[in-house]
Amino acid sequence: MSLKLEIEGVMLNVVSGYAPQVGCELEEKERFWSELDEVIENIPMGERVVIGADFNGHAGEGNTGDKEKREEHRVTYKSGGRSTQVDYILCRRGNLKEISDCKVVVGESVARQHRMVVCRMTLMVSKKKRSKIEIEKKTKWQKLKKEECCEDFRQKLRQALGGQVVQPDDWETTAEVIRVTGRKVLGMSSGRRKEDKDLVVE
Numbered sequence: 001m002s003l004k005l006e007i008e009g010v011m012l013n014v015v016s017g018y019a020p021q022v023g024c025e026l027e028e029k030e031r032f033w034s035e036l037d038e039v040i041e042n043i044p045m046g047e048r049v050v051i052g053a054d055f056n057g058h059a060g061e062g063n064t065g066d067k068e069k070r071e072e073h074r075v076t077y078k079s080g081g082r083s084t085q086v087d088y089i090l091c092r093r094g095n096l097k098e099i100s101d102c103k104v105v106v107g108e109s110v111a112r113q114h115r116m117v118v119c120r121m122t123l124m125v126s127k128k129k130r131s132k133i134e135i136e137k138k139t140k141w142q143k144l145k146k147e148e149c150c151e152d153f154r155q156k157l158r159q160a161l162g163g164q165v166v167q168p169d170d171w172e173t174t175a176e177v178i179r180v181t182g183r184k185v186l187g188m189s190s191g192r193r194k195e196d197k198d199l200v201v202e
Contacts (some may be wrong), residue, residue, distance in 0.1 A: 002039055008125045013043050048098075048123065051090040054114065073103040073144035079113040087118045098122055099176065138189045139182040157181045 003014045020028045043049055076087035080134055089102055102119035143149040160177050 009122055010123050010125055011044075011047040013047055013049045015039060015049065016052075017051065017055075019053065019055045019057065021056050048095055049090075050119075050121065051088075052117070053090070054087045056086055059137045069103060072106050076115050077102055077113050077118055078115070087114060088118055088119045091121075098124055115191055129139065139179065140186045140189060141182065143186045153181065153185045156185050 001016045005012045005014065015036075017032070019032050040049065040051075071083070074085055075083040077084050089099075091099060098121050100120045100122060102117070105116045105118055144153060157178065160181050161174075
């Protein structure tokens, strides 16, 4: 069984598996590993993978961190006086640093012989750089509130209109003259957002 989750833009695939027991046919065991391989191969390399599985067997030569934990935190299966470790939580080697702890929860059991295995995982999420949004620069019309700027603008506008007190009949022409004069006399905004302006050290 597999489950795909999206956490803060990171895709996390949680896979649960239960391998055939020792007495099962070889064909059944090979089919399990083949199906598990197929599930993993279909997960893109850029996505996280966590496999929680009862493999009914030992994987590798041992965990170098075994000595750091008490036996009760390592034994996942007890039956007939035998204690062993057959339940695992796996991840890709490249994401191993995201696993801070993995152990058996003492006193908790899923079945009579099996004990619950848990791990603590901290996803390393890379923050996307905020894209710069280009904001249209605007004429600082608010400067017209100052009498000095207002008078300067009137004079420059009158000159631009050829000294005419009455505006031309063509409104588009007049509007463009007003806009151009406003940009020259009053100036333009920087185009930065307010939060960006706050970061500028004068």
